[in-house]
Amino acid sequence: MRDFLPAEKARRERVLAVIRERYRAHGFDEIETPVMEEYARLHAGIGGDNEKLAYNVLRRGLDAEAIRAAADDPTALTDLGLRYDLTVPLARFYATNRGQLPAVFRAVQIAPVWRAERPQKGRYRQFVQCDIDIIGDPTPRAEAELVVATLDTLDALGLEGGSVRINDRRLLDWMLDSFGFGVDERPGVLITIDKLDKLGPEGVVAELRDRGADTAAVDAFESFLRRPTTLEHHPFGDRQIRKALPDGAPDDVVAELVGIGQAVAAARAAEPAALGDPGDIPVVFDPFLVRGMGYYTGTIFELAHPSVEYSLGGGGRYDGMIGRFLGQDAPAVGFSIGFERIVDLVAERTDAAAPAVVLVHDRDVPEGELLAHKAALVRQGSRVRLEQRTKNLKALLERAAADGYTAFATVGPGAAAEAIEVKPLG
Amino acid sequence: MRDFLPAEKARRERVLAVIRERYRAHGFDEIETPVMEEYARLHAGIGGDNEKLAYNVLRRGLDAEAIRAAADDPTALTDLGLRYDLTVPLARFYATNRGQLPAVFRAVQIAPVWRAERPQKGRYRQFVQCDIDIIGDPTPRAEAELVVATLDTLDALGLEGGSVRINDRRLLDWMLDSFGFGVDERPGVLITIDKLDKLGPEGVVAELRDRGADTAAVDAFESFLRRPTTLEHHPFGDRQIRKALPDGAPDDVVAELVGIGQAVAAARAAEPAALGDPGDIPVVFDPFLVRGMGYYTGTIFELAHPSVEYSLGGGGRYDGMIGRFLGQDAPAVGFSIGFERIVDLVAERTDAAAPAVVLVHDRDVPEGELLAHKAALVRQGSRVRLEQRTKNLKALLERAAADGYTAFATVGPGAAAEAIEVKPLG
Numbered sequence: 001m002r003d004f005l006p007a008e009k010a011r012r013e014r015v016l017a018v019i020r021e022r023y024r025a026h027g028f029d030e031i032e033t034p035v036m037e038e039y040a041r042l043h044a045g046i047g048g049d050n051e052k053l054a055y056n057v058l059r060r061g062l063d064a065e066a067i068r069a070a071a072d073d074p075t076a077l078t079d080l081g082l083r084y085d086l087t088v089p090l091a092r093f094y095a096t097n098r099g100q101l102p103a104v105f106r107a108v109q110i111a112p113v114w115r116a117e118r119p120q121k122g123r124y125r126q127f128v129q130c131d132i133d134i135i136g137d138p139t140p141r142a143e144a145e146l147v148v149a150t151l152d153t154l155d156a157l158g159l160e161g162g163s164v165r166i167n168d169r170r171l172l173d174w175m176l177d178s179f180g181f182g183v184d185e186r187p188g189v190l191i192t193i194d195k196l197d198k199l200g201p202e203g204v205v206a207e208l209r210d211r212g213a214d215t216a217a218v219d220a221f222e223s224f225l226r227r228p229t230t231l232e233h234h235p236f237g238d239r240q241i242r243k244a245l246p247d248g249a250p251d252d253v254v255a256e257l258v259g260i261g262q263a264v265a266a267a268r269a270a271e272p273a274a275l276g277d278p279g280d281i282p283v284v285f286d287p288f289l290v291r292g293m294g295y296y297t298g299t300i301f302e303l304a305h306p307s308v309e310y311s312l313g314g315g316g317r318y319d320g321m322i323g324r325f326l327g328q329d330a331p332a333v334g335f336s337i338g339f340e341r342i343v344d345l346v347a348e349r350t351d352a353a354a355p356a357v358v359l360v361h362d363r364d365v366p367e368g369e370l371l372a373h374k375a376a377l378v379r380q381g382s383r384v385r386l387e388q389r390t391k392n393l394k395a396l397l398e399r400a401a402a403d404g405y406t407a408f409a410t411v412g413p414g415a416a417a418e419a420i421e422v423k424p425l426g
Numbered sequence: 427m428r429d430f431l432p433a434e435k436a437r438r439e440r441v442l443a444v445i446r447e448r449y450r451a452h453g454f455d456e457i458e459t460p461v462m463e464e465y466a467r468l469h470a471g472i473g474g475d476n477e478k479l480a481y482n483v484l485r486r487g488l489d490a491e492a493i494r495a496a497a498d499d500p501t502a503l504t505d506l507g508l509r510y511d512l513t514v515p516l517a518r519f520y521a522t523n524r525g526q527l528p529a530v531f532r533a534v535q536i537a538p539v540w541r542a543e544r545p546q547k548g549r550y551r552q553f554v555q556c557d558i559d560i561i562g563d564p565t566p567r568a569e570a571e572l573v574v575a576t577l578d579t580l581d582a583l584g585l586e587g588g589s590v591r592i593n594d595r596r597l598l599d600w601m602l603d604s605f606g607f608g609v610d611e612r613p614g615v616l617i618t619i620d621k622l623d624k625l626g627p628e629g630v631v632a633e634l635r636d637r638g639a640d641t642a643a644v645d646a647f648e649s650f651l652r653r654p655t656t657l658e659h660h661p662f663g664d665r666q667i668r669k670a671l672p673d674g675a676p677d678d679v680v681a682e683l684v685g686i687g688q689a690v691a692a693a694r695a696a697e698p699a700a701l702g703d704p705g706d707i708p709v710v711f712d713p714f715l716v717r718g719m720g721y722y723t724g725t726i727f728e729l730a731h732p733s734v735e736y737s738l739g740g741g742g743r744y745d746g747m748i749g750r751f752l753g754q755d756a757p758a759v760g761f762s763i764g765f766e767r768i769v770d771l772v773a774e775r776t777d778a779a780a781p782a783v784v785l786v787h788d789r790d791v792p793e794g795e796l797l798a799h800k801a802a803l804v805r806q807g808s809r810v811r812l813e814q815r816t817k818n819l820k821a822l823l824e825r826a827a828a829d830g831y832t833a834f835a836t837v838g839p840g841a842a843a844e845a846i847e848v849k850p851l852g
Contacts, residue, residue, distance in 0.1 A: 002460065027435075034552050057481050058484045071493040125460075143795065367686075367688075379577070386571070
């Protein structure tokens, strides 16, 4: 867990403001839930491996007897926990507040989550997630809206050129079935396939054999992987999707993916005339994209950017999950961008529009005079910091410049407001 | 703990943005600390009664034996806790990061805190605090800067007319001493005096007698309370402060308070010429203002606004506290505004500058066309929500208007972008 010092905190808030504004423009409504949820809800199996990483809150009012009894059942020590993602809270929020929400609810959540990860570079125990979700729309229009809003937000942050890798859990399931993997072994097989980028085709095949997966199915998968084109990323469209899959892929799912890509391209084109131009589609089909969470039921996607090799976010459709809290089905699809990774990519910018003035004053300027001078500069639209003059004025001004101040003025006792001259720093 | 639905969340974010921008203009640097701090730090006696209300986090990896052993020492069950205020984290932050901060550090923190309060109206277990603090400035200029920045922020929120009740712990101590209360009984006497608004003078005197406070001192205090002018709020200035106190108040403390009031008045005056005009000083001396926390050492203040009887915030000087974490003294003074109370006072505003359009579409508009229409409106600066046309268009539009949308357009399949007419809602 980290402290954020002024420069970094200011950068985070600038990025947050852009994300907030862009998602709002795309019709997403921001909501907020408490950081603590009930223990049972956080440990209902939806959170996958993250459930084990949850911070649990000590139940209040435990006496010695209750503590002793909890030795056999440690869950009796806790009744609340810190959320480890924003999806479980969203499902709970929707079930609680559905009557006050529109039929198609577009939600944005920008908030910290907590996981007791082993400390390692780039992993934090408290970090901000930024999720958009559409609940109540079963059509692929929802996927397209999420992708367009996300790419537009990246653009607004100066990260143009983003694209989305896309796949569909139904295609994965169909493909595994066509190779001959049994229903029961498919979840394990997917975990291995998800390592394709890391292990390569041979490593994946070896791990599948180690796992004891059906031998004939692994053979079929291996020969498919050895097809010369299989591992390349194909430009987006019906023919390309089919070329990347075994023969006979289900028409309806392929058509949905093509529709999403074309809708994204139409929305992203500056001129509507470009609609359908396949060269402009910032969507890439990846038949081996898996995504870890067990709750996905349809499309899955990951956000890529040319400046980095890792994913900047991802999501998918999870039509079954809201129903577990709500008691009736509600289609849902979400896209989460990796706020911490994006903040690291967004370059420092000094906010040129708002001048920032260091007002260096002699020790003996009366407080009333000094604060009147400061107030006058604030009223003119400046950000103003008071600094008492030190022997080393140069060091003082350098320090202020490092903190983002762009100008300075000096003032002694009895100075007229008009006599104060603001000079640029550095 | 509460869910925030879209309209309320949007209002909170608008208020936060104004607070953030105003405090930044006044030279305060925003920082952020993790929501969890070490248990020992949260329970070092600084947090007063709030320590008892802390949510503690279950230590990870406890086995049955460790749990059984903890029956005799429940603190062994926990190593972290959720912060119950922003002052303890600030002191820890300053001790950790001092080398990277300016000599006079003006901090703003806007963040949630948690207290396991008994549920009651207007009290929440998770709520946002908004603190500004100045560390490293021992002069009353720091107090004046805090007050000016806070009143300016209230103005920017449309809450003009705020004022600050002010007192000084040194005056309280001197006054109790002059009545004859012993050093040991003074903390308890202050707790009772703090109830003056609620109990009235007679109730306070009765409680002091019940408490077993020194009889002669209570008599002296009672006869002082019965002076006809004592309970009135006096306009601010040296004479008025002295009239509200027993004779012989210490000159240096009174002069500091007068200086703070005059500096605030000078900064708040639109024209510097008004400097020193006592009629304009938004500061009121209150000899019986106590403030609950034990760590205050000098000035204490509370924020008042004519629209409400309760306080909107408060603070004071706590020169000894940072030193407990830092190992060397650092003067400090802080002002906390009650974000939850202020949000309730700020009227709903629709954001007239940014048009919000509901795009009502027929079911059969192709996704690509629809998303291109939406994108075109977003590019023009609108916030846009898609809604599929329902039989009851009127209800759909009313619902959207309630969510803050100000305009609508309808679109069927094959519509040209130019043909889409945006009409005002309602």
